[in-house]
Amino acid sequence: NLAAVARDKGHTVIADDNRPLVVPAVQQRVPASVTNFQARAVLMGLPSPSGGAGRTMFQDVDDAIRLIGGVSVQAWEHAYEVDRSGPLVKLMIAKLGMTEARADALFITASSVSA
Numbered sequence: 001n002l003a004a005v006a007r008d009k010g011h012t013v014i015a016d017d018n019r020p021l022v023v024p025a026v027q028q029r030v031p032a033s034v035t036n037f038q039a040r041a042v043l044m045g046l047p048s049p050s051g052g053a054g055r056t057m058f059q060d061v062d063d064a065i066r067l068i069g070g071v072s073v074q075a076w077e078h079a080y081e082v083d084r085s086g087p088l089v090k091l092m093i094a095k096l097g098m099t100e101a102r103a104d105a106l107f108i109t110a111s112s113v114s115a
Contacts, residue, residue, distance in 0.1 A: 034111050043057045
């Protein structure tokens with residue numbers, strides 16, 4: 001099935017009169033930053049990779065930041081924006097064993113959240 005193959009390869013299939021047209025998927029730009037609210041909203045909606053029942057990724061990040069303490073807690077709680085290339089994000093990627101691609105996807109998703 002052409003549609004299934006195209007989706008697997010990251011393409012969009014547009015069917016016109018039963019003649020499928022395969023179009024490369026649009027690359028989404030990773031935002032340089034998202035608001036703290038947007039970041040938190042996305043993390044609250046994702047299950048924890050650690051697999052704890054009912055636990056969210058927000059809880060994993062929150063726990064990791066509180067273990068670090070100091071100014072990291074203040075940044076997590078009070079910063080208006082979360083910078084994709086900022087030290088807090090880099091630290092969380094390392095602490096949680098997250099890939100750069102996964103962090104990019106979280107930022108892309110967060111950028112679409114509105115209050």
